[in-house]
Amino acid sequence: MLSSPLLHEFLRIDYTDFMRRRLLTRSILLVCLTASGVAAQDRPTQRMPERAPQVPKAPPRVNTAIDDALRVEARRVIDEAMRSGDPVVRANATEALKLGVGEAGGASIIAMLDDRDPLVRFAAAMACGELRLRDARPKLVALVDTETSTTVHVALRYALHRLGDFSRSHDLERYVQDPEPRVRANTVLALGLLGEKSAIGLLRPLERDRSPAVRLQSYEALWRLGDEGGLTSLVAMSISRFPDDQIVAVMALAQPRDQRIRQHVRGALTSEYAEVGLVASRAMGMLGSDEGYAVATNAVTSADPRQRALAAFALGAIGRTDAQPFLKKLLADAELPVRLASATAILSLKSA
Numbered sequence: 001m002l003s004s005p006l007l008h009e010f011l012r013i014d015y016t017d018f019m020r021r022r023l024l025t026r027s028i029l030l031v032c033l034t035a036s037g038v039a040a041q042d043r044p045t046q047r048m049p050e051r052a053p054q055v056p057k058a059p060p061r062v063n064t065a066i067d068d069a070l071r072v073e074a075r076r077v078i079d080e081a082m083r084s085g086d087p088v089v090r091a092n093a094t095e096a097l098k099l100g101v102g103e104a105g106g107a108s109i110i111a112m113l114d115d116r117d118p119l120v121r122f123a124a125a126m127a128c129g130e131l132r133l134r135d136a137r138p139k140l141v142a143l144v145d146t147e148t149s150t151t152v153h154v155a156l157r158y159a160l161h162r163l164g165d166f167s168r169s170h171d172l173e174r175y176v177q178d179p180e181p182r183v184r185a186n187t188v189l190a191l192g193l194l195g196e197k198s199a200i201g202l203l204r205p206l207e208r209d210r211s212p213a214v215r216l217q218s219y220e221a222l223w224r225l226g227d228e229g230g231l232t233s234l235v236a237m238s239i240s241r242f243p244d245d246q247i248v249a250v251m252a253l254a255q256p257r258d259q260r261i262r263q264h265v266r267g268a269l270t271s272e273y274a275e276v277g278l279v280a281s282r283a284m285g286m287l288g289s290d291e292g293y294a295v296a297t298n299a300v301t302s303a304d305p306r307q308r309a310l311a312a313f314a315l316g317a318i319g320r321t322d323a324q325p326f327l328k329k330l331l332a333d334a335e336l337p338v339r340l341a342s343a344t345a346i347l348s349l350k351s352a
Contacts, residue, residue, distance in 0.1 A: 053270040056294035062322040063352035070328055074100070074343035077331065081340055082108065087117035089336065094120060096340050098127040100316075100347030106133045113139050118149035122186070125152060129159030130193070137163050144168065150175065150183050158190035176202055181211035188214060192221025200227050207233065220252035235264065243273040250276065254283035262287050269295055274302070278310035285317030293318055300326045308333060309341040316345025321352060 078100065081093035094112050097105040110133060112124035121143075128136040140159050147153055154175050161169045175187040188206055191199040199221075206218040207229070219237070222230025237249035250268050253261045268280035269292050278299055281292025296314035299307045312330045315323040323345075330342035 055266070055269045055291055056298065058290050058293035061290065061320055064321045064324065066321060066349060066351050067324050067328070070324060070331070070346055073331060074346040077339050077343040078347075079108075081336065082112070084336075087115070087119050089340075090115060090117070091120045091123040092337070092340055094123040094127055096344040098131060100344040103131050103133065106131065106135060109133065110136045110139060113143060118152050121147070121149070121152045122155045125155035125159045126190075129155070129162040132162050134163060137165070141165075150178065150180065151186050154183060154186045154190055158193065161194060173202060176206070181209075181214055184209065184211065184214045185217045188217040188221045192217075192224040195225065197225050200225055203227075204229070216248060216252075220255060223252065224256050226256075231261070235261075238264065238268065243271070243276050246271065246273070246276045247279050250279050250283050254286045257287060259287060262289065266291060274299065274304075274307050275310060278307060278314055281314035282310070282317045285314060285319060290318045290320055293320060293323075297323070297326050300329060305333070305335040305338050308335075309338045312338065312341035312345045316341075316348045319349060321349055324349070 078093050078096050081089050081096070084090050084093070090112070094109060097109055106128075109124055109127045109131070112120055113128070113136065115121050115124065125140065125143075127133075128140060136159065140156055140163070144153070144156055144160075147156065154172065157168045157171050157175075160167075172187050172191060175183055176191070178184050178187070184206065188203060191203060203218050203222050203225070204227075206214055207222070209215050209218065216237075219230045219233040223234055224230075231253075234249045234253050237245045238253060240246055240249070246268065250265055254265060262284075265280055265283045265287065266289075269277050269284065271277045271280065277292070277295050281295045284290075284292045292314060296311045296318065299311035302308050302311070308330055312327060315327055327342045327346050330338055331346065333339050333342065
């Protein structure tokens with residue numbers, strides 16, 4: 001999950017350094033609002049309910065027209081965030097543009113390759129690769145000679161590989177052994193996203209890496225590549241007594257969109273931890289189900305901004321156009337991460 005699932009100051013103070021750094025090594029919007037903010041020794045244990053609760057029933061789907069004015073406002077929110085003085089916000093906005101707008105936002109994403117902060121350059125380079133933005137190639141090649149951040153170098157090689165330039169791809173084999181855990185984790189992320197099964201041999205030893213972040217990323221990358229060992233490790237994490245483990249595992253399980261894990265993810269919809277249920281709602285949406293729709297809409301009015309943002313992400317993944325009134329409310333939220341999550345969801349909605 002280091003693709004990570006929006007991290008602002010009010011969230012940053014609640015997160016362990018491990019989870020924050022884990023966030024910053026991948027798709028930022030994917031993970032940033034999903035981790036528990038307590039140290040491992042202080043994390044609560046999972047209490048098993050006496051009786052299995054029922055998933056709130058989703059109302060019948062009503063296909064409604066896309067609100068063009070709402071889309072315009074959503075894009076304005078993202079553009080404003082891309083000009084923020086906070087590099088975390090700029091990186092999150094770059095990711096939001098990739099997820100919500102896609103190739104149509106290519107020029108803005110390419111411009112972020114010139115950002116002064118390596119976190120933003122990393123997010124932009126990864127987005128260029130994921131979207132295969134061919135116009136980015138000259139800038140990516142030029143950065144190879146001038147970039148000072150090893151983390152960004154990983155993203156540059158990933159992006160160039162996706163664009164058909166394999167001349168530097170073997171460097172990833174070296175970066176996967178880098179002494180810095182964040183570099184190793186980013187490299188594992190890139191290898192998983194490249195989708196080439198030949199990387200499985202490189203990744204398996206990292207399941208025993210001394211860094212928890214690298215181990216977790218290796219499980220997801222292996223599962224992306226179809227390795228059953230990665231699946232087994234993620235399933236075990238998803239029933240951990242620690243909610244942050246469950247959150248990371250549920251999202252990672254859904255990434256390959258493999259329907260075999262659908263019922264397992266569905267079980268997390270009734271977790272006693274609201275964040276776990278909301279991430280499961282998003283994961284079910286990724287798997288083509290709206291069974292978590294009511295779980296998400298019920299959280300729109302939560303007092304916790306993390307839960308409101310997770311609700312927006314879930315509604316975007318579920319993709320129901322009748323969720324627009326809920327997303328409109330979240331787009332006007334007092335907290336920027338919630339607005340950015342809602343903007344991403346709104347722009348990802350498609351007409352029926």
